[in-house]
Amino acid sequence: MLLIRCPYCCEERSEEEFTCAGEGGIRRPASPDDLSDAQWADYLHFRTNPKGLHREIWCHTAGCRRYFDVVRDTVTYAIHSTTPIGATPATRETDD
């Protein structure tokens, strides 16, 4: 059971208040009609699934109902950072 800091409520809360909405940092293509079927399928279906730091979107469902970025280690489950949408989450590079 993870402990996740909500960047809006500004405190750590139990995982059961949250839902994970999948990989973060994926922007919807600006002009979908200009993409080939393969490019569109890539946006729709393909995700990175790394071993290590992973950028995710979570929602504080039972709390403030706001989405935010999480960088989580898929090996240790350590939460590396939680940041509001729009802010730049700490990535592997900036961490080093």
Added chain:
Amino acid sequence: MTDVTRRLPEGGAIDRSRPLAFTFNGVTLTGYEGDTLASALLANGVDVVGRSFKYGRPRGIVGYGAEEPNAIVQVGEGSARTPNLRATRVELEDGMVATSAARGPGTAMGALARAFGRLLPAGFYYKTFIRPQGLWGFWEERLREAAGFGDVPDGADPDIYERRYGHADVLVVGAGPAGLAAALSASRAGARVFFADENSAFGGTLRWSSVATDSESAGEWCRHALAELADNPDVHLLNRATAFGLYDHNFVGILERCVGNAETPGKAPRQRLHQVRAKQVVLACGAIERPIVFAGNDLPGVMTASAVSGYTIHHAVAPGERLVLFTNNDSAYDTALTWHRIGREVTVVDVRPTADGAGPDAARAAGIDIRVGHVVQEAHGRRRVNGVQIAPVGGGKIERLDCDLVASSGGWNPLVHLSAQTGVRPQWSEVALAFLPGSPRDGVHHAGAINGHTSTSACMREGARVGNEAARLAGFDGPRDEPDLPDGDDGPCAPPEALFLVPHPRPSRESRQFVDMQLDVTVADIDLAAREGYRSVEHAKRYTALGFGTDQGKLGNVNGVAILARALGQGIDETGTTMFRPPYTPVTFGAVAGRDVGEFFDPARRTPMHEWHETHGAVWEDVGRWKRPRYYARGADERMDEAVRRECLAARGGVAMLDASTLGKIDVQGPDAAVFLDRVYSNGFRRLAVGRCRYGLMLREDGTILDDGVTVRVADNRYLLHTTTGNAEAVLSWLELWRQTEWPELNVHLTSVTDHWATAAVVGPKSRTVLRRVCTDIDLSPDAFRFMDYRAGHVAGVPARVYRISFSGELSFEVNVAAQHGPRVWEALIAAGDDFDITPYGTETMHVLRAEMGFIIVGQDTDGSMIPDDMGLAGLVRHGKPWGFLGDRSLSLPEHQRPDRPQLVGLTPLNPATVLPEGAQLVKEPRPKLPAKMQGHVTSSYLSAAMGHSFALAMVKGGRERIGETLYSPQADGSVIPAKVVPSVFLEPVVDANEGESQGAPQPLALAPLPAATAPAMLNLCGDGTHEFRRAASEALCLTLPGRPCTTARDTSIAIHWLAPDEWLIVAPPGEEAEIERRLREATSAPGAAITDVTGAYILLRLSGPQAREALASATPYDLHPRNFPPGRCVQTTLAKTQALIAAPNEDTFEVIVRRSYAHYAEAWLTDASS
């Protein structure tokens, strides 16, 4: 069993004035208050407590605590039976009924095993029974029966269980010397301490240790320390509580056994599960003694040395007369001295060439016989040991010693289980001759014997230091009063000598050298695994089943690793150990479920008219979490088909009414509301006129249908969006995801108002006439109030929104009022329709009526892979909108262009009385050759009262081109139902009914005056978060909007709760919602503010008193301790299986605001939790 009593005449922590009668395997025995089941069995001379798993060998009690592999029992009878308990951990209660889990030798398989025991090596079962493959299931059942894991309880568990959340700065696991010192240090630093120990008493070995301070003995110090901890309100002391799992981010599962409740099942909890979140965790779990493996070591009467001491000292039970004590270290000499003190004979067999520590010296001084440089090779006996064979190390004269008790000590295994659960692999230490925990994760600390320390004072010093450090890391680094620790010389400890297995001169004895007693794994098995190529310890474990029992190999694992290392010719460090998973000891499902059973298993959401339905014959259907009337039975005898027929005819021919309150409703406000809806719906919403409604289709990005529903344009910048009942939350999350992450530039706010509106759909040719009698300020005439119009006015004197929309194809008005007025308006409509026999109808009739029109239900007729065209809804797809819409691009993918995609069609069974089962598959021929090609399946199927025959909707491959074709549905019973493919629309909607009503003024219904509001007014306020907005809103409310997260601003009349950075909940005196809304709208005329009346959406519960905090602590994972949650705070969190906003107006009151539909559940749950 013998007729001896092994109870000593004096001593022990038992109350001899309180004898307790109990039965074991049907025999009545007596113990005393303070006994465990194990000590009572030993006292009664019960040698054999069970039969072994594989060979059916008689087994006795070996250990003293959680490590016990043999004495696995069931306690209780019938449905109250608790399986899989260790007798060593069961506190004796009067009238207890206990049985061995594995009694044998009654089974054929057991007899086979005993006869051919030596022929059943590791892997035997798999090798023997796996072929032919189909038979493994048969054998598995027989083998499990023979293995004897006890009987499954035969009914629902009558016991009750509790689950609560705990919060701590420092959690200390284990209350021995190190844990006690750690808890004391941390609490003196000011930290909130949770202190758990699995024993019934705190203190562990400190209670009889020889260490002391200047003024106090260890026992006295221990009592004072515990008194100090008990007096501290910020220390939670918990005995009989096993920390069984250390999960991510210091989430710890602790199972508390509540004793004394056996006679009153269902009254007081039997067990309590604590889910504790700790900033820092100190593992002071201690160590358990490791036995030494020798031939015949599984005979009853062979125990660990510390178990012999434990029973003798604590329970005044001497488990034998003459003891042979076999050791490789000094600690066992304490047992020898204890045995000597009670006046019984003991011989110590010490593998070491010399024994000259303080313990051996004291033993020698007492005249105890010590044989250094010797080993016990074999224990003799049949149902109990009667002697041992000893020999000098390295060979020499074999000697037999008569005895009835053998105790061995091979050193100490630190309890690394919890540490290993965090993924930290234990490391072998040649110094400690043990696996020590690896470097702990952040926030976890190890102290005491878990680190391999053997001296009490060293453990205490380390405990105090670690407790201090944990408190400092938890934020308590101020000055504190350091505890004065007892000190003293535990005596110079001579080093132990590595010894795990005593080789026997005859190799055949390897099959009698037991490593894992619970699963009957022997040295021969491990050697075989090594010979067959299992070099990894994990593989060897799985091949031999070593450590797979419910005891997780607490006694056997390390010996098994050492024996495998020897067989592989490598070091123990190289071999490594297997890991441990939670739980440390078994946890009952009841404790995990807590009170979430029966009516609390899944919350039932109720509409405002629930009670009315209940008193009018509603038969319920679960739709999502909602309880909806499926139909209303008139009288006890009316069947569903009769009721549905009656309800359908009323709707088509007269007037009927449906409670549609469960539909999801989202209030969409903001200057960009139209743009937003245009993007999320496949059809257009920007040009929808104010006062009009439109049916819309929402797609996922892959083009499939997510949801559908009617959206109303209430004002220029305001829409009300409806979702399907089951999809309300998913749709809101979906919309918020896009609003917050992709389109933050859109100025639009979404507020869930599902619970705010009570909805009555008045349906049928007479609906207009009926509505006129209770609604006088809306012109309901066909020209003024057209199909898909929306009007605001009053119904039964209550502000109402009326939509002329129809899910039945009939003339229909959906009347929406704030939920608190729902029952009044519903009853007024029923009264107004009385002379037309207005008929309430349920979901079943609703389904029939809509299916006759060919209207789909998302989630019933669609299955998550359907695109609009599949459902014949291509007309609702508007390509070329300014931004496009979600899912647009995917509709042109080749997969979505296939001509043989499933398409919605109608079916009429050739036999008009036959109703096709929903989900039935369709094929081309009545008796097709198998495998037959599926043509589609039935999605909805009913008997139509209006048409007089059965009909169905189905998804059929290329179905729209196949009208007229006959398809066949083979049934499980061998029959075949033929049905003709027809268009999906069976009846044409009534465009506008001219119901032939009398012209002229209606006769308004006489109504009781509207009573004054009693529940607080509530408004949801969203803004853009700018200074101007907040100032304007604050001025209008005469109270500053709280800017700090999770706080409440309050004055004498209103409270404003922070919900999110741009969202607040205003709670005001009853009846003021309209006035506050007006003031806010005036003040915040700038675009960007969204004000929503949610008075009907929530119920405010007030809880006070000491029970309140405790009840909430079992309902919410949030920490409501005054330090974390002082007055002025508010929090939105989970409350049991729903959600709530909890606020603290003052020191001892909590306000709990829950959604109205969950109010009944939340109230009942909290009442149950506080009783």
